[in-house]
Amino acid sequence: MPQFPLPPGSTIGVLGGGQLGRMLAEAASRLGFDVAVLEREADSPAGRVCARLIVAAYDDGEGLRALAEAADVVTFEFENVPAASVAQLAQFGAEVAPGARALAVAQDRFDEKTFLNANGCPTVAFAAASTAAEAIDAVARIGVPALMKTRREGYDGKGQSWVKDVADAGRIFEALGGARVIVEAAAPFVRELSVIAARGRDGEVAVYPLGENQHENGVLRRTSAPADISPPTAAEAERIAARILDGLDYVGVIGVELFEMADGSLLVNEIAPRVHNTGHWTQDGCQVDQFEQHIRAVAGWPLGPTDAIARIEMLNLLGDEAGAWRSLAAEPATRVHLYGKRAAKPGRKMGHVNRVRPL
Structure with missing residues (x-):
């Protein structure tokens, strides 16, 4: 088993080669880590920025063995990784973070809400x-x-x-x-909020300011952060995040989607045991973004500061909207993040922009 904290030069394994895996790989590289990605496709966003790409199905035994042997710790970019794959990685001697319990809870919506209620987190x-x-x-x-x-x-x-x-x-x-x-x-909520939080291997918890989210056709369109909320609502969101993280004995970054009710109380909609779309604002709005924070946590490093250093409107670029990169890049207060996907399909997340304003 690896000894934590992992020193620079160690290898972080990532299950999944999409945009979240790409941004995790970029963050790990800044900290001096190599990244090994297991992905089904030979040409993927994360596969083109990592040190080693293993092309295999997520449940392919030989591919999982290769990833376990290459990596000092393995994480994942999406929660629908087969639970059996995580079990196989463990059999091959890999350290996986977040752990199997977090994955199992998040993969079943009934189990998820049952867990939340049992840990004092209200839901519908x-x-x-x-x-x-x-x-x-x-x-x-x-x-x-x-x-x-x-x-x-x-x-x-x-x-x-x-x-x-x-x-x-x-x-x-x-x-x-x-x-x-x-x-x-049905939840008669006033607005949807989300909180991005992290827990380290020593149990330290770090919580980012809340974001306010707007969806179109079931897909996240924009997040504005820090959200304009009352101190009691912020404190309740932090309490909810800490209870979830501790209840799962979690290591890494988690996204928690919340409904704010008319009286300021919060209901948990769902959790995502990974870095999250609603946390992309942290890339330009915080000293340490969610991707670096996740790498710090799984590698056993101290967690970084989560204070906002700017106000951000994060806008997802869907389909051919990413083709406007030239005009977006010309906006002085706009930071462009493109995912390197080859085909711009309608509704597909091709990138995002963070529009930056002073606090």
Whole structure:
């Protein structure tokens, strides 16, 4: 097993070669680490900036063995990594952070909300269903309108549907594939907030200022940070983040999406056991951004400061919007972050910009 803290020159392994893996690799490089990426595609955003690329499926035994042998610690860029892959990495002697429990909790929406409630983090009312009849019963108990989601997978608005009439619940269950679902009560929230937080190997917790998020068609469009919130709301968000991190014995950066209610109270919508889109503002708004913070945490280094040094509006560039790079780069207060993806598909996240204003 590796000895922490890892010295510069050590190798960080990353499962996944997308934009989050790319930005993790760039952050690790600044700290003197090499990065080994396991990714299914030979030409990927992270694969082109890492020291070593292992081209294999996420559940390929030989690929996982190669990653375990190459890396001193392994992390992942998205939460839908097969749990069996993490178990295999451990069998091969790899240290994986965040750990398997965080991954398992975040991969099942019912388990996630059950965990949150058990750790004193409030959510909307919810119920599970495995059949069309159970889905009808769950919606009847929760009340309409209700949001029905597949318990596993699904992101950016996929794998979910609103139920406006109990009589439609069975049909919607079947339309979602007949898989196990969670039925959630509607949340009459004022706005969506998010908090990015980190926990080190020594249990130290660092929390970034909250961001305010706006979505379009189920996809994050912009985050403004630091959000204009009251001190009690900020303190509650920090309490929630700390309880989640400690409850999972977590190591690394986590994203926590929150609903702010009319009275200023907060409900947890969901957690993401990784660096998060709503934390991209930290790249130009904080001394140590979320990507460097994650590398520090998994490598056993001290966590960095999280204070904001600027106000940021982060705007996702979707599809061919990234083609406006020339005009965006000409804006003095705009910082352009492009992901190096080859094909600009409609709705695909191709990059983001951070528009910087003084605090």
